[in-house]
Amino acid sequence: MRAVVSSLQRGYKSAPVFFRGQLVESQDTPERLEAFIAVALEMGLDLIEPPVVVDPLLKSVHEPGYLEFLTEAPGRWPQMMPGVTSLMPNIYPTRHFPARLPQHYLGQAGYYLGDMVSPLTAQTWGAALGSASSAAHAASLVLSGEPVAYALCRPSGHHAHADMGQGFCFLNNAAIAAIVGRTRHARVAVIDVDVHHGNGTQHIFYDRDDVFFTSLHSDPEMTYPFFTGHADEVGSGKGEGFNLNLPLKIGSGDTDYLCALDIAIERIRRFDAGFLVVSLGLDAHESDILGSLNVTSEGFVEIARRLAALRLPTVLVQEGGYTVSQVGNALRAVLSVFAATVK
Numbered sequence: 001m002r003a004v005v006s007s008l009q010r011g012y013k014s015a016p017v018f019f020r021g022q023l024v025e026s027q028d029t030p031e032r033l034e035a036f037i038a039v040a041l042e043m044g045l046d047l048i049e050p051p052v053v054v055d056p057l058l059k060s061v062h063e064p065g066y067l068e069f070l071t072e073a074p075g076r077w078p079q080m081m082p083g084v085t086s087l088m089p090n091i092y093p094t095r096h097f098p099a100r101l102p103q104h105y106l107g108q109a110g111y112y113l114g115d116m117v118s119p120l121t122a123q124t125w126g127a128a129l130g131s132a133s134s135a136a137h138a139a140s141l142v143l144s145g146e147p148v149a150y151a152l153c154r155p156s157g158h159h160a161h162a163d164m165g166q167g168f169c170f171l172n173n174a175a176i177a178a179i180v181g182r183t184r185h186a187r188v189a190v191i192d193v194d195v196h197h198g199n200g201t202q203h204i205f206y207d208r209d210d211v212f213f214t215s216l217h218s219d220p221e222m223t224y225p226f227f228t229g230h231a232d233e234v235g236s237g238k239g240e241g242f243n244l245n246l247p248l249k250i251g252s253g254d255t256d257y258l259c260a261l262d263i264a265i266e267r268i269r270r271f272d273a274g275f276l277v278v279s280l281g282l283d284a285h286e287s288d289i290l291g292s293l294n295v296t297s298e299g300f301v302e303i304a305r306r307l308a309a310l311r312l313p314t315v316l317v318q319e320g321g322y323t324v325s326q327v328g329n330a331l332r333a334v335l336s337v338f339a340a341t342v343k
C-alpha cells in the first residue's frame with residue numbers, strides 16, 4: 001500500500017487565526033503532517049512524491065477566479081498593506097448582501113474565504129497545490145490497479161467549495177480524487193468521516209447524480225460549520241437523493257457512529273459505486289481537541305473494516321485530526337485494516 005505526499009506540503013505554517021473570539025495559533029500545525037508521515041512510515045507504507053496536479057483537473061473542481069485569487073492575492077496584498085503578510089477577511093457577503101465580487105482584496109477575501117481560520121499567506125498556495133497533487137496521484141494509483149492508496153493531505157480539503165476556502169481548506173482534495181475516479185467509473189461515492197460536515201464537498205457535488213456524497217459528523221446545530229450538514233440537505237435537481245447527511249449528537253460514541261455508518265454504507269451499495277473516496281478526518285476520535293464525538297481507536301478499526309468490506313477501489317484522503325500526540329492512534333487503526341486487505 002502506497003502513501004502520497006508532496007514536498008510542497010512540508011513545513012507549511014498557517015498565519016494566526018481568529019478562533020472562538022481570539023487571535024491564536026492555528027490548530028492546523030505542520031506537526032500534524034509529520035505525525036501522519038511517521039505513522040505511514042512506521043506501518044511500512046511506501047511514500048511517493050506526486051507530480052503537480054494539472055490545471056484542467058483543478059479547474060474541473062474550482063472556479064478560475066477563485067484560483068486566480070489564491071495565486072495572486074498573497075503577493076499583491078503586502079504591496080497594498082506594507083508589513084502585512086496574511087490576508088484574512090473581516091466582512092463577508094452574508095445573507096443581506098448580493099454575492100458580488102469587489103475589486104479590493106479585502107472585499108475579495110470576504111467573497112472567497114468563508115471564515116477567519118483560513119488566512120492566505122505566500123505559503124498557502126504551494127501547500128494547497130501539493131496537497132491536491134497528493135490526492136490526485138493517489139486516485140491515479142488506484143485507477144491504475146492498486147486497491148487502495150493513502151493521500152497524506154495537509155492542508156485538508158473538505159470545507160473548500162468550488163469558489164471558497166474555509167476551515168483550513170483551500171482546494172478540495174477529496175473532490176479532485178473523485179473527479180479522477182470519474183474518468184473511469186460511472187459512479188463515484190465520497191464518504192466523509194471527519195467530525196465536521198464536509199460542506200465544500202457537498203456543495204461541489206450537490207446537483208450531480210454521478211457522485212454520491214455522504215457525511216457523518218457532529219450535529220451542526222452545535223458544531224462548525226453550523227449552517228450545513230443537516231439531514232434535510234439531500235441534493236438538488238438531478239442530484240436530489242444523492243447527498244446523505246448523518247448528523248450525530250455531540251458526545252456520540254462507537255455504537256451510534258457505527259449505526260450511522262451502516263446506513264451510509266448501505267446507500268453506497270445501492271448507488272452501485274465503482275470507486276470510493278474516503279474523506280478521512282480523524283477528529284471524531286475521543287481525544288481530539290477540535291472534536292465533539294467519542295469514537296475510540298477500536299471504533300476506527302471497525303469503521304475501516306466496514307469501509308474495506310465494500311471491496312471498492314479506495315482512496316483515503318486525509319482531512320482533520322488535531323491532537324498531534326494522539327492522532328496516530330486513529331490513523332494506525334485505519335491503515336492497519338486497509339493494509340491487511342491488500343496483502
Ligand SMILES: [Zn+2]
Pocket residue numbers: 194195196281283319320321
Ligand atoms: Zn474536522
